[in-house]
Amino acid sequence: MSKQYAGTILRVYPGSLAEELGLVPGDKIWSVNGQNLRDIIDLSFAMADEEIDLEIEHGDGSREVISFDKDFDEELGVEFSSAVFDGIRRCANHCYFCFVDMIAPNMRSSLSIKDDDYRLSFLYGNFVTMTNMGPHDFKRIEQFHLSPLYVSVQCMNPELRAQMLRCRQAAAIAEQLDRLEQAGADYHTQVVLCSGLNDGEELERTIREVAARRPHALSMAVVPVGITKYRNDPFPLAQFDAAGAARVIDAVEPWQEKMRREDGRTFFYLGDEFYFLAGRDVPPADYYDGFPQLDNGIGLTRNFIEEWGKTVPSELPYDEPICLDVVTGTAVAPVLRKLAESVDKRNLTIRIIPVANDYFGHTVNVSGLLTARDIIARLQAMPGRRDGILLPESALRSGEDVFLDDVSLSEMKAAFPEARIEVVRSGGDYRRALTDWLHYHKDRGAECSYTWQSNAGYTKPSDE
Template identity: 55%
Template sequence: MSLGKILRVAKDSIAYELGLKSGDSIVSVNGQKLKDIIDMSFAFAEEDIDLLIQHSDGTQEMYSFSKDYDDELGVEFEAAVFDGIRSCANHCYFCFVDQVPPNMRDSLHIKDDDYRLSFLYGNFITMTNMGKADFDRIRKYHLSPLYVSVHTMNMELRKQMLRTPLAGNLIAQLESLEKADIEYHTQIVLCPGLNDGDDLDNTIQKLLERRPYLQSLAIVPVGLTRFRTDCYPLQLFDKEGARKVVAQVKKWQDKNREETGETLIYLSDEFYLLAGEDIPPAEYYDGFPQLDNGIGLTRNFIDEWTEAEKEIMPAAFDKTVKLLVVSGKAIEPIFEKLIKRINIPQLDVHILAVENQYYGTSVDVSGLLTGVDIKNAVCAIKEKADFDGVIIPSSAVRAGDDILLDDMTVSELEKQISIPVKSALGGRDLYKMLTNWCIETKSEEREKLYTWQSNAGYTKLKEEENE
């Protein structure tokens, strides 16, 4: 039986007044069994509610009450889907989850391919596990936009890359979404010698023909770790290859901006950093529709830092403070340029670009740094004891838990290197932390709680201070 297990109850909410508690589960609303918070949203939109609850001891209790149409129950669920995440059965040449090191936390090994998580969280789906009932439900609830992994519009090549004949149904599936007036964002994992070059041009052209339903196209380079065991030979982009991709895609970007005023096609930051090219200005990202996919994170970071320079007053340091900023290899040149702009007497800032030994040295992004690699890199510095603090990227830390990818906590890291450790989220946060270290500062990052609203809008709400 699918149950929506409650993780947290908001104060002064309907759930709070009913006496619901963490560990209680929702069995049904007005007799309707619930698959996920999407069902919950629409079922709870009625004014007269019969809410069947199963308590943690297994007993069930019915709550009957009336409410306004837009009143919320006021709970956070343990999971957005109550009947289990729909997993991916494909074995794509480039799958990064298949390359995750063994013995890491279970969540890192989940290969989700669930259209509900695509709508709710922006997770990319291949649609290879979807049938008519799924598309009917998408139409019924108008779950738009979705996020679709395309990779290529050559259906034979797509079947080859995803290793399933079902991958060849993509065009018909996109047409089904369009008939239901569903918009979609798309993604290409670009693999040298497979879907780049002429095939990339063909894919871009065919996707552009699907406007206005096509909302954006992100192009990200294939990533390979030392744990990859797939027999299909894949290569990484080198500097020259990245430059060719940047130049090729720029022609499409310029054409789109001239015709529509929007870029629409975006390259991930890795391409620009690898190619040694300037990061495009913010206007090229059209409001950053795929920021969570690594599209424009660097530009966003730079602009946040620049705004912080104008708005945040640096503190006065009454003694020398030496700080160490940890980053991945890819972003190091950007950090160097920004930190050189800080000119505060008695503040000494150093950058430590950590080589990723855990995943493999070809993985150079900050968000995949592990505690053990950070610890080893810091301990290898001869003058380690001279540092007053270490700042690590929040992207490497699980939100709300202070746990790094290898399950080392920030507190454990701090003990092992014997230096205070803080994590910074974004350019503004890092600038504030560096320039006001002598004052008690906390990261501006706060745990984001996901609360489904009955008006079919999924919002990320910041946790209240006292909750």
């Protein structure tokens, strides 16, 4: 008999089928119509039947089978504590550039989870290396039509990839992509670019070989390696400087133009930090083709600017002086400053507050990795009046008002009783907050913010 796993209900949606059945948070679902469940993928397919026998374990340990009829497309209406019931498949690689290995000690345990689970790739866009996948996994991808997936390619040179990931199975990247394609799956790809390793000619090779895999290959993102002060791996890594970032841009731009001529889309996208480092403007919106890798941080700045431009500013006057502090990572601070300078509003004073990341090290410059302690210290060092503080929502844990260092938003508010603190997610939020501060309030309940990803981008957080 195969091992059984249970999905623990975290939330029951009002008016849902689950509420009608009397399910409550803490209840566990063990099977549907006698079928064992490994994850919400199994559950979704099993719940497609119209006649359901649901095996439930309640909080007191008692079990029952609830039988009911439902419409074919009617969902149960619950959220689980984890999308995978049999446990997250952990990463067995020891990559030179792994960001999880570079986080500060004694941080919450979920930040140290290195997932490499193709199911989370399909469900949430997490990048996977495929080094831990076997025939059964590819068969399941084909059976359940799990597409698209998100693949950490890093490079197409098999020996170099095995070296960078410190995993012999990593050399089989071409064969694994072949198997994905044979299973009918499309995929987005990512390269964490390390200076002197997989850039230059190796990057050209990777671009060439991934491009040849269209239409199954949907896009390729190139992000610069991120290094914190806590890295203790003996392999030497260097971050890109201005000249190195410019060389990367110059190498990729001809490929982007080639793809646009052939397919009408850019296909290859660079992380915003390359443009910041090189002192160049990020590309126009049409170069991002609808932002297919926005969750990976590709095009965040341009998308932010576009949303700013689409938002109609409030024309209501400020009858009394309003002083706002805008907290941001150092990388995007010039962009926020330029947008703020375009606001012509009497009685409004805006201060852009770039926060150097003392917690992870000053080489980490994105807003999503700011900690509350660094933010508080920077603001307290700034004298003068402040009526409001704008915080980047990416610095807060998804679904919770908690920063990476486990300081709550309410604790931060207590540190600045003289100011109202609001979070900003998009360019539209930013423009509304600046031009209509007296009425601005961000309801985060219906949104999911993006936190950090192990390979120097952004992604939705892993389940514990």
